[in-house]
Amino acid sequence: xxxxxxxxxxxLADLLASGEITSVELTGACLDRIDALNxxxxxFLHVDREGALAAAADVDARRAAGEELHRLAGVPIALKDNxxxxxxxxxxxxxxxxxxxxxxxxxxxxxxxxxxxxxxxKTNMDEFAMGSSTEHSAFGPTLNxxxxxxxxxxxxxxxxxxxxxxxxxxxxxxxxGGSIRxxxxxxxxxxxxxxxxxxxxxxxxAMASSLDQIGPVTRTVADxxxxxxxxxxxxxxxxxxxxEPVGALVDAVSAVSAAGRVEGLRxxxxxxxxxxxxxxxxxxxFTSTVxxxxxxxxxxVEVSCPSFDYALAAYYxxxxxxxxxxxxxxxxxxxxxRVEPTDVPVTAASVxxxxxxxxFGDEVKRRIILGTHVLSAGYFDAYYGSAQKVRTLIQRDFAxxxxxxxxxxxPTAPTTAFRFGEKTDDPMAMYLNDIATIPANxxxxxxxxxxxxxxxxxxxxxxxxxxxxHADLRMYEVAxxxxxxxxxxxxxxxxxxxxxx
Numbered sequence: 268x269x270x271x272x273x274x275x276x277x278x279l280a281d282l283l284a285s286g287e288i289t290s291v292e293l294t295g296a297c298l299d300r301i302d303a304l305n306x307x308x309x310x311f312l313h314v315d316r317e318g319a320l321a322a323a324a325d326v327d328a329r330r331a332a333g334e335e336l337h338r339l340a341g342v343p344i345a346l347k348d349n350x351x352x353x354x355x356x357x358x359x360x361x362x363x364x365x366x367x368x369x370x371x372x373x374x375x376x377x378x379x380x381x382x383x384x385x386x387x388x389k390t391n392m393d394e395f396a397m398g399s400s401t402e403h404s405a406f407g408p409t410l411n412x413x414x415x416x417x418x419x420x421x422x423x424x425x426x427x428x429x430x431x432x433x434x435x436x437x438x439x440x441x442x443x444g445g446s447i448r449x450x451x452x453x454x455x456x457x458x459x460x461x462x463x464x465x466x467x468x469x470x471x472x473a474m475a476s477s478l479d480q481i482g483p484v485t486r487t488v489a490d491x492x493x494x495x496x497x498x499x500x501x502x503x504x505x506x507x508x509x510x511e512p513v514g515a516l517v518d519a520v521s522a523v524s525a526a527g528r529v530e531g532l533r534x535x536x537x538x539x540x541x542x543x544x545x546x547x548x549x550x551x552x553f554t555s556t557v558x559x560x561x562x563x564x565x566x567x568v569e570v571s572c573p574s575f576d577y578a579l580a581a582y583y584x585x586x587x588x589x590x591x592x593x594x595x596x597x598x599x600x601x602x603x604x605r606v607e608p609t610d611v612p613v614t615a616a617s618v619x620x621x622x623x624x625x626x627f628g629d630e631v632k633r634r635i636i637l638g639t640h641v642l643s644a645g646y647f648d649a650y651y652g653s654a655q656k657v658r659t660l661i662q663r664d665f666a667x668x669x670x671x672x673x674x675x676x677x678p679t680a681p682t683t684a685f686r687f688g689e690k691t692d693d694p695m696a697m698y699l700n701d702i703a704t705i706p707a708n709x710x711x712x713x714x715x716x717x718x719x720x721x722x723x724x725x726x727x728x729x730x731x732x733x734x735x736x737h738a739d740l741r742m743y744e745v746a747x748x749x750x751x752x753x754x755x756x757x758x759x760x761x762x763x764x765x766x767x768x
Contacts (some may be wrong), residue, residue, distance in 0.1 A: 268300065268433060268685045268763060268764075268765065268766065268767070269296040269299075270301070271288065271293055271296050272296055272297065272300060272433040272434075272436075273433060273763060274436070274597065275436065275486060275487045275489065276339065276342050276436040276437050276485065276487075276490040276491050276493060276494070276582055277338075277487075277489055277490055277517075278341075278414070279293060279341075279436060279470065279494055280338050280339050280341075280342055280493075283330070283340070283341040283342070283370060283653060283748045284330075284338075286330075286359045286381075289323070289327045289341075290322075290323035290324075290326045290327050290340075290341030290342075290343075290383075290385065291320060291323045291324050291327055292325040292331075293341065293342070293343065294319050294320055294322075294343045294385045294387065294388030295317075295320065295323075295343075297343045297387055297401070297434060297435050297436075298314065298316050298319060298320070298338065298387060299767060300432075300433065300434050300767055301314055301387065301429075301435075302314070302432045302767075303767035304432055304434060304762070304765060304767070305434070306417065307410070307415070308409060308410040308411075308412060308419075308428055308432060309386075309391055309406070309407050309408065309409050309425075310390055310391055310393065310409050310419075310424075310425045310426075310429040310432065310434060310526065311345070311388045311389065311390055311425065311429065311434075311604060312348050312356075312358060312360065312388075312389050312390065312391050312404075312406055312425070313355060313356045313358075313388050313389040313743070314387060314388040315355055315386060315387065315388050316387075316483035318354075318355070318385075318386065318388060319343060319385040319387045320385070322380075322383070322384075322385040322386070322697050322737070323341060323385045325338050325383070326341040326383040326385070327341070328462070329383070330752075332589035332691075336382075336383055336512075336658045337382040337383055337497070338383055338493065338529035339382055339383075339437075339493060339494070339497060340382060340383030340384065341383060341384070341385070341408045341610055342384055342385075342386070342436060342437060343384065343385045343386075343387045343435050343436065343437070343465075344379060344384045344386055344387070344435060344436075344437040344438060344440050344494075344653050345386070345387055345388055345390050345426060345429050345430075345434070345435045345437070345438040345439070346386060346388075346389050346390065346426075346438070347389070347390050347392055347423050347425065347426050347438070347439055348360055348389035348391065348392055348393070348425070349392060349396055349441055349472045349474075350373045350375060350389075350439060350441070350470060350471055350472075350481070351369035351371065351373050351470045351471075351472065352369065352372055352373065352376045352386060352389070353362070353368075353369060353370060353371055353372045353376075353540040354368050354369075354704070355368065355369075355386075355388075355389060356368055356389065356664060356715065357369050357389065357472070357671045358389075358395045358405075358406075358702075359392070359394060359395045359396070359407050360392045360393065360395075360403075360405055360406055361394045361395055361627065361628065361631070362390055362405045362604065362626045362627075362628075363597050363603050363604055363622065363623070363625075363626025363627055364597075364602070364603040364604070364626075364734045365603050365604040367602055367603055369470075371470065372465075372470060373468070373469060373470020373471060374468065374469040374470055374502045374504060375439060375467060375481055375498040375504065376466035376470065378497055378498050379497060379498065381545045382497050384437075384497070385432055387435055387662070389408065390409075390423070390425030390426045390428075390429055390438060391404050391407075391408075391424065391428075392404060392421070392423055392424065392425055392426075393421040393422035393424070393446075393630070394627070394628045394630065394631050395474055395590075395594065395631055396422040396423075396441055396474045396479075397422060397474065397513070397564040397590070397630050397634055398421040398422050398442055398448055398630055398697070399418075399420065399422070399445075399446075399449060399697050399698070399700040399701055400418035400419075400420065400421045400685075400687075400690070400691075400697065400700075401418065401419055401420065401421040401422065401423075401424025401425060401428075401450075402418060402421070402422065402587055402615065402687065402688075402691055403421070403422075403628055403629075403631075403748075404425075404725060405628055408424075408489070408687060409424040409428045410427045410428065411424075411428060411431075411453065411454060411684050412428055412431045412432035412451075412454065412760055412761065412762035412765075413454065413455065413725065413726055413760055413761060413762075414684065414686065414724075414725070414726060414761075416686055417453075417684035417685060417686050417687065417726070417737070418453065418684055418685060418686075419422060419431075419450055419453065419454050419684070420446075420450030420451070420452065420453040420454060420545045420684070420700075421446060421449070422441075422443075422446040422448045422450075422635070423440035423441065423442075423446045423447055423450050423452060423458075423484065424450050424454075425448075426438035426439065426440045426484045426656075427440070427447075427450035427451055427453075427454040427456050427458065427484055428450075428452070428454060428483060430454075430456050430484050430486055431454040431455055431456050431486075431621075431757065431760050431762060432760070432762040432765070433760075433762060433763060434556065435485065436485070436486065436490065437485055438483075438484040438485075438715070439482070439483065439484065439492055439494075440458065440480060440481070440482060440483075440484045441458035441471055441474075441477075441479055441480065441481050441482070442458075442479075442480050442481075442482055442704075442708065443474050443475050443478045443479050443586065444478065444582055444586065444701045444704060444705045444708050445457065445458055445679075445680075445700075445701040445703075445704025445705060445708070447482045447484060447670040447716075448460060448704050448715060448716035448729070448731060449456075449678050449680050449700055449701060449704055449716070449729075450484075450678060450713060451484065451679065451715075451716040451718075451729055452679035452680040452716050452728065452729025452731075453680060453683060453719075453726070453727065453729070454684075454727065454760075455716065455718045455721075455727030455756050455757045455759070455760055456484055456485065456665075456718065456757060457483075457484070457485045457486060457487060457488055457490070457491045457715065457716065457717055457746070457750075457757075458482065458483070458484050458487060458491075458715060458716045459483050459491050459495065459713070459714075459715035459716075459742075459746075460480050460482045460707060460708070460714050460715065460737075460757065461480060461481075461482050461483045461495060461526050461713050461739055462509065462711065462712065462713045462737055462739055463480055463507070463708075463711030463712075464505075464507045464508055464711070465480075465499050465509055465511075465513070465713070465735070465737075465739060466480060466481045466482065466495070466498050466499050467481075467498075467500075467502035467504065467505040467508050468480070468481065468505050468508075468510070469502055469505040469508075469509065469717075471503040473589075473592065473593040474586070474589070474590055475585070475586040475590060475593070476507075476589055476593065476607075477585070477589060478585070478586060478589070478708045479581075480708070480710070481498065482495070482555060482715075483498075483555075484494055486758075487750065487757070488520055488717060488749075488755040489517060489520045489521070489524070489747070490745045490748045490751045491715070491743070491746075492516035492517045492519070492520045492743050493516075493517050495513060495516055495739070496513050496516055497514075497515060497746070499513035500512065500513050509737075511737065512741045513739075514741055515740075516739070516743050519740050519743055519744050519747075520743050520744065520746075520747045522744075523744045523747040523748055523749060523751075524747055526750075527563065527751055528563045528564045528748070529563065529564060529565060529744055529745065529748055530564045531564070532560070532564065532565040532566065532672070532673055532745065533565070533566045533568060533672040533673045533674075533676070534557070534560055534565045534566065534567050534568065534672060534674055534675075534676055534712060534745070535568050535569070535570040535668055535671065535672035535674065535675045535676070536567060536568070536570065536675070536676060536677070537570060537571075537572055537575065537675050537676070537677050538569055538570065538572075538670075539571065539572055539573070539575040539576055540575065540614065540677035540678065540703045541677065541678065543552070544681050544699065544702070545678060545681040545682070546681065546682045546683065546722075547681070548720075548722045548723065548728065549676065549678045549680070549681060549682065549683065549722075549728050552678075552720035552728045552730075553677070553678045553719065553728075554720050554723075555720070556719055556720075556749060556753060557676065557728050559752040560676075560683065560745075560748065560749070560752070563748060563752070565577060567673065567721040568669045568672055569648050569731045570671060570672060571596060572661070572664040572665070572668060572706070573664065574657060574661045574663075574664045575590075575661065575664065575706050577661075578657070578661055578706045579698065579699070579701070579702050579705055580654070581654040581655075581657035581658055581661070581709065582654075582701075582705045582708070582709060583637075583698060584637075584650050584651055584653075584654035585651065585655065585658065585695075586634070586638075587634040587635070587637040587638030588640065588641050588642050588651050589637060589638070589640040590631075590634045590638050590724060591635050591636070591637075591638030591639045591642060592632075592642075594627075594631070594635055595682035596648075597622075597623070597626065597627075598618075598619045598622065598623070599618050599619055599621070599622030599623070599626075600615070600619070602617070603622075603626065604622060604625070604626055605618065606618070606621040606622045606624075606625045606626070607621060607624055607663050608620070614621065621765060630694075633694065641654075645653060645758065652711060658709045658710075661706055661709050661710055662709070662710045663712075665706070665710045665712055669735040672743075673734075673741060674732055674733060674734050674741060674745050675732075675733040675734075676731060676732055676733070677703050677731045677733070677743075678703055678728070678731065679703060679704065679716040679729030679730060679731040680700055680701065680703060680704070680729060681699065681700070681702060682700070682724050683697050683724065683726035683727070683728060684727075694737060702726055703731060706733075707733050710736075711717045711736055712733060712734065712735060713733070713734050713736070713738065714731060714732065714742070715731070715732055715742055715743075715746055716729040716730065716731050717729065717730050717731075717732065717746045717749045717750050717753065718730075718750070718753060718756030718757055719749070719753050720753060720755065720756065721756060721759055725761070727757075727759075727760075730749050730753070732745045732746050732749065
């Protein structure tokens with residue numbers, strides 16, 4: 268593997284700024300590794316070699332001319348394939364969009380282009396972000412670089428696998444119920460879900476609008492902080508965007524890294540996010556890191572959030588209801604594929620039915636049917652209305668415990684990566700992978716997963732930090748301390764030894 272690819276994004280940024288390397292050289296190295304490894308792990312659905320190299324050459328020319336550039340200018344990045352990028356295929360890993368090429372950029376894409384970061388391509392995912400394993404992609408599963416017989420998490424397994432396999436130093440994902448953090452946990456990457464509204468959702472193809480949030484996928488906490496500074500901030504094109512600054516996340520992370528301590532920090536261990544269903548090694552790694560936080564000056568407090576026991580059930584009523592509404596636009600009439608039936612008269616209704624039958628996968632259909640049912644007359648109050656009441660209780664539990672502690676911590680996922688096919692026949696078993704990540708989405712608070720340890724089987728384990736809304740900076744400070752305690756887990760990925768043939 269090219270030595271450059273083992274470096275963090277900020278280390279690469281320093282090399283670019285000093286003139287020791289060029290963006291064309293770095294981007295070419297990423298593209299060569301993608302060409303060599305993607306047939307093996309299927310992390311990318313589309314690679315834009317020409318566009319990425321052109322963007323890299325432009326950055327190099329501007330730097331040579333003495334232009335002042337963004338710190339991450341020239342550092343390559345990948346996008347989850349539910350973020351629109353002008354002229355680049357956007358499929359959401361579904362057949363229904365066909366070869367649709369959007370005529371505009373998502374706000375996060377605009378900001379990445381303005382920062383001078385070459386976009387190397389679009390990554391694989393569960394279809395329309397529905398899944399916990401990236402087994403539900405219409406274009407085949409992504410494999411975990413730690414063990415290719417295991418899942419890379421979902422729905423953003425492609426972005427996580429691309430970063431874990433040293434294909435790119437940075438990627439973007441979207442997190443609706445844990446789709447950045449859970450893949451981060453099982454691939455040994457850092458994944459952050461900012462406060463709801465802190466990063467614009469304009470141009471993110473919606474799954475569940477009140478839950479979706481774009482965030483960074485990286486190998487270090489500092490890189491995640493730097494990327495969040497690029498993509499965050501108010502956007503008038505997004506009605507849910509927060510009108511507040513991102514904050515100096517990288518400076519805060521650097522300060523904690525230098526000190527190795529966060530004095531006076533109150534850390535809450537959530538009673539409901541451990542115990543039955545969690546692997547012994549996951550709990551042991553979590554406990555060890557909590558004790559490390561105590562030794563670094565933190566006060567450890569056990570807290571109880573009783574409503575969290577109902578979070579999974581509430582989520583799987585609210586989310587499908589929003590899915591049913593958001594996916595109604597995919598009808599074979601306006602964009603994407605159009606399938607006309609041959610066995611019945613061609614009408615608007617029959618074309619919609621034939622198109623959706625051919626274009627949507629089983630998991631998407633399952634969630635649309637469930638969501639349509641819970642929104643129907645006679646069931647709305649019993650299901651959707653009750654789930655929203657539980658959501659309010661979860662928000663109140665968060666508000667109560669954040670009066671007592673500064674952050675909450677838990678394992679990110681109850682288990683390490685499972686093998687392909689283990690849970691595809693049991694949707695409930697699959698859904699349980701998100702049991703620790705879902706509460707943060709229901710409340711809109713920031714949360715992130717940091718690599719914590721490696722199991723006896725050689726699989727990564729994640730550690731989750733949850734902070735109050737708008738306290739993303741505090742979350743990053745604690746995450747940096749956890750990373751310092753845990754060491755370079757990401758660098759232990761076996762893919763680091765894979766050679767480009």
